[in-house]
Amino acid sequence: MATSERRPLSVLTAPILAGSLLLTAFLLGLVVSLAPLNGLITAFKSLFTPAVGVDGLVLHYSWWPRLTMALLAGGALGLAGVLMQQTLRNPLASPTTLGVASGANLALMTATLVAPGLLVAGREWVALGGSASTMALVFSIGWRRGLSPGVVVLGGLVVNLYAGALGMVLLLFHQEELKGLLVWGAGSLAQNDWSSVAYLAPRLAIAGLASACLIRPLALLELDDASAKNLGISLKWLRLGGLGLAVFLTGCVVSVVGIIGFIGLAAPNIVRLVGARRLKARLIGSVLLGALLLATTDLLLQGFAGRLPTLLPTGATTAALGAPLLLWLIPRLRMTARRPPSASSNESFRHPLPGRLMIVLMVLIAVAALAGLTIGQGPNGWDLALDPPVLEWRWPRLLAAAGSGILLAIAGTLIQRVTANPMASPELLGISGGAAIALIITLFLIQGPSNLLLVGSATLGALITLGVLLALNHSSGFQPERLLLCGVAITALFDAVRSITLAGGDPRGQQVVAWLSGSTYYVDPISALVVLIAALLLALATQPLGRWLDILPLGAAAARALGIRVESARLALLSLVALLTAGATLIVGPLSFVGLLAPHMARMLGFSRARSHMAGAALLGALLMVVADWLGRQLLFPQEIPAGLVASLIGGSYFMWGLRKL
Numbered sequence: 306m307a308t309s310e311r312r313p314l315s316v317l318t319a320p321i322l323a324g325s326l327l328l329t330a331f332l333l334g335l336v337v338s339l340a341p342l343n344g345l346i347t348a349f350k351s352l353f354t355p356a357v358g359v360d361g362l363v364l365h366y367s368w369w370p371r372l373t374m375a376l377l378a379g380g381a382l383g384l385a386g387v388l389m390q391q392t393l394r395n396p397l398a399s400p401t402t403l404g405v406a407s408g409a410n411l412a413l414m415t416a417t418l419v420a421p422g423l424l425v426a427g428r429e430w431v432a433l434g435g436s437a438s439t440m441a442l443v444f445s446i447g448w449r450r451g452l453s454p455g456v457v458v459l460g461g462l463v464v465n466l467y468a469g470a471l472g473m474v475l476l477l478f479h480q481e482e483l484k485g486l487l488v489w490g491a492g493s494l495a496q497n498d499w500s501s502v503a504y505l506a507p508r509l510a511i512a513g514l515a516s517a518c519l520i521r522p523l524a525l526l527e528l529d530d531a532s533a534k535n536l537g538i539s540l541k542w543l544r545l546g547g548l549g550l551a552v553f554l555t556g557c558v559v560s561v562v563g564i565i566g567f568i569g570l571a572a573p574n575i576v577r578l579v580g581a582r583r584l585k586a587r588l589i590g591s592v593l594l595g596a597l598l599l600a601t602t603d604l605l606l607q608g609f610a611g612r613l614p615t616l617l618p619t620g621a622t623t624a625a626l627g628a629p630l631l632l633w634l635i636p637r638l639r640m641t642a643r644r645p646p647s648a649s650s651n652e653s654f655r656h657p658l659p660g661r662l663m664i665v666l667m668v669l670i671a672v673a674a675l676a677g678l679t680i681g682q683g684p685n686g687w688d689l690a691l692d693p694p695v696l697e698w699r700w701p702r703l704l705a706a707a708g709s710g711i712l713l714a715i716a717g718t719l720i721q722r723v724t725a726n727p728m729a730s731p732e733l734l735g736i737s738g739g740a741a742i743a744l745i746i747t748l749f750l751i752q753g754p755s756n757l758l759l760v761g762s763a764t765l766g767a768l769i770t771l772g773v774l775l776a777l778n779h780s781s782g783f784q785p786e787r788l789l790l791c792g793v794a795i796t797a798l799f800d801a802v803r804s805i806t807l808a809g810g811d812p813r814g815q816q817v818v819a820w821l822s823g824s825t826y827y828v829d830p831i832s833a834l835v836v837l838i839a840a841l842l843l844a845l846a847t848q849p850l851g852r853w854l855d856i857l858p859l860g861a862a863a864a865r866a867l868g869i870r871v872e873s874a875r876l877a878l879l880s881l882v883a884l885l886t887a888g889a890t891l892i893v894g895p896l897s898f899v900g901l902l903a904p905h906m907a908r909m910l911g912f913s914r915a916r917s918h919m920a921g922a923a924l925l926g927a928l929l930m931v932v933a934d935w936l937g938r939q940l941l942f943p944q945e946i947p948a949g950l951v952a953s954l955i956g957g958s959y960f961m962w963g964l965r966k967l
Contacts, residue, residue: 368607370498375619378494379595382569384513386399387591392523393548403460405556407469409436412436428560436555436556439464440552442464443460443461463733464961467958493620505557519550566801571598603619622801624801625801625805656910657911666924670707673928674707677703679696701825709836710929712843712926719847719881722854723878732901734791735794741802742798770795775879777791848916855915856869886900893930893949893952907925933952
């Protein structure tokens, strides 16, 4: 009885405490931001009419419109997040995790290059078309699993990566035309007048009224489908209406301020965690919290802008702050029932003669390498290029591509077998992203870092990422969906670091762009030989680990019964994954999907035992990267698509197809 009497007080304490902390942070942001502009009194006087002097003009035409835009955009994204989560019954649904924001961004980039007149007619409709396209693609991926939370969010992740790869292709070929979009695309709230506020406010007001009209029908989605249908609700049209409003809200915000990360995910979940259960309370709370979160972040950034060495876009900063929040939320969210890892899902038919199949793959690699060296387009069209200068330029690229393919393929095989998760890979678990973050930090902090230092920093970043994954997923038995969702957060953190890097205007940003795209263009002969030799040596070093890899997917109990020290074996294998991923990331960037694709293809061909599986995946990884490098040189000749981006497009397509088959 005493416990029940104290419960209402505890329920009220969390929202009051959270609200007090946020309001304090907001007021602190106001004070810090207004300190250089003569304080609060001058600010309020200049809200309606510009005061005399430069400070008054800045306040009226820039500071107040920016604050208003932050409140509008944050509230709209919070509302969009609630609508998505309620409609899909998925606490991880948001404009960011479902690929809606990236689709809108890609559509606006494409329209800027191809049909700028469409932007004049209505930016929000261009963004809406891109958002709706990516949302439809995510739906098609998760439809067979009944829009399962894990599958939908993973589908959104890969659509995000796919749209990002396409956007990187556009950026590489049109850097001058899209240079102004880099800061905007990272989420910029900078304003020069009230026109953007006047453009966005009425659209958001209409969407807000429509959302209010849907509160009671959407509340019925908390019931199961059968109960909702018995109450006369058309689930198809209700879901279409709820998601349509969310997509419209996101498209409007993206068309004005670019991509703002994680507000749509963070605000609804925080409101739920502090005690809001009814939909109406969550809608109102998410709008207010989203507005305050974004405004507070932006105010603090403005206040400390003069003390920072580079420009920090507000959208990328919210993503960087939101990624740790998502990592904290994942263990607290209800997913599917816990179950121990099973090796049965990884088994397929066993090829009777795997050695003969490996010989076939070696022949295919030799043919692809010969074609990559000699066949290509020139000024006179397709021809055979046997000139020594041409061959000397091509063979280092070919060796580097093959070596990186081997490294990623073995890393993917190791991590799939250790976690008993056929959809795991260094790219999707964020290991490549962790290595990339460490590399970017090293490039910006140290002048002219050596290759050894780059490899060391990338390995350290990958190891830290693995440590986070192990810590967050150990208690759940490395449940596949949870493990991959942690990769969502780490990948989002990498995207935020990349956006901040590119938006800062630093000349080294171009070097980062070239490296992130996964181009082998700048590989020299010595580096190519080192990569290939290291890949071959590491491939040989993994062969004695075959017994561990055959037994670990059976589960910890079975492995211990057979005499394996499970924790030590997992630590050794995952450390090897970090080293392999770091070496490959230096050559082909962080998002090639070869670590996912090659092990799957090897299993489909009949390489089932661990040793043959690793060897077959290594050969397929080399083949994939050699072909990707050759295709990248030929598809848009005389321009090139980097091998890493070509592999991303191929691997991303395969992953979307694979998710539909789950």
